[in-house]
Amino acid sequence: MELINWATLMVAIPAVIFAGVSKGGFGSGAAFAAASILALVLEPGQALGIMLPLLMLIDAASLRAYWKKWSWPDAKVLILGMVPGTVLGALFYARADPDSIRLLIGVISLAFVGWQMAQKAGLMRLSERRLGPRAGLLAGVGIGITSFISHAGGPVAAVYLLGQKLPKTTYQATTVLVFWAVNLFKFSFYAVMGILTFDTLGIDLVLAPFAILGTWIGIRIHKIVPEMLFFGLTYVLLSITGVKLIWDAIG
16 A cells, blocks of 8 residues: 555644644653554554654654653653563564454543543542552553554553652653653564554655654643643544544454
C-alpha cells in the first residue's frame, strides 16, 4: 500500500500535530491517540512504524524545554521496569495478527477514557500516599508492554506519576524523559521486526515538520490552556477511534 497519498496525509497531519501538542504540553498521556487515528486508515503495524520516529523527534524537541526539571527517582524506576515490559510487548506483537492489534488499541483507547471519566466522577481515587518503588517497577513493565503494542504507555505512567503528587512541570518533564528512553529502547526492536520500513520512514520525512509544530504549540500553551478543554477533545477522539477499531477488528 502506498503510504504517501492525500487520503493518508489528511488524517496523518492533524494526528501528528495533536501528538506533538499532547507530548509537548500535557504530559503525553494522550499522544497515543495519533497511532489510534492512523490505525483507522492504515495497517496497525504501519501506523506504529510511522509514529515511532515522530514520537522520538517530539521527545527530543521537548527534552530541552524541560531539561533537569524532572523527578529522577520516579523516572529511574519507571525506566528500569520498562526494559522487561518492552521485551514482553515485542513477544506479544510477534504472535498477534493485525485484527488483534486493532482490538487491543481500541480497548486501550476506551479504557483510558473510562479511567479518566471514573476519576472525574469520583468513582476511582488515587492513593493519598506516594507510591513506592515496587509500584513504579510494575508501572514501568506496563509502560513497556502498552507502549510497544500501541504507543499507549502514557496512561500507565500517568497513574503512577499522578500518585506521586508531583508539581505540574515536574510531572511533565518526567514523562518527557521516561518516554524519550522508552522510544529509544524499542526503536531497535521495531527495526529488526520490520515495523520500521523505508515506506514508513519516507512518510515520516513529510510529517516531521508537523510534529515539531505540534510540540512548539504544546510547550507554549502548557501554562495557558486549561487541561480540561484539551483532554475533553481527547476523550471524544479516543472514544470514536476506539469504537471504530474494535468494530473493524471483530466485524
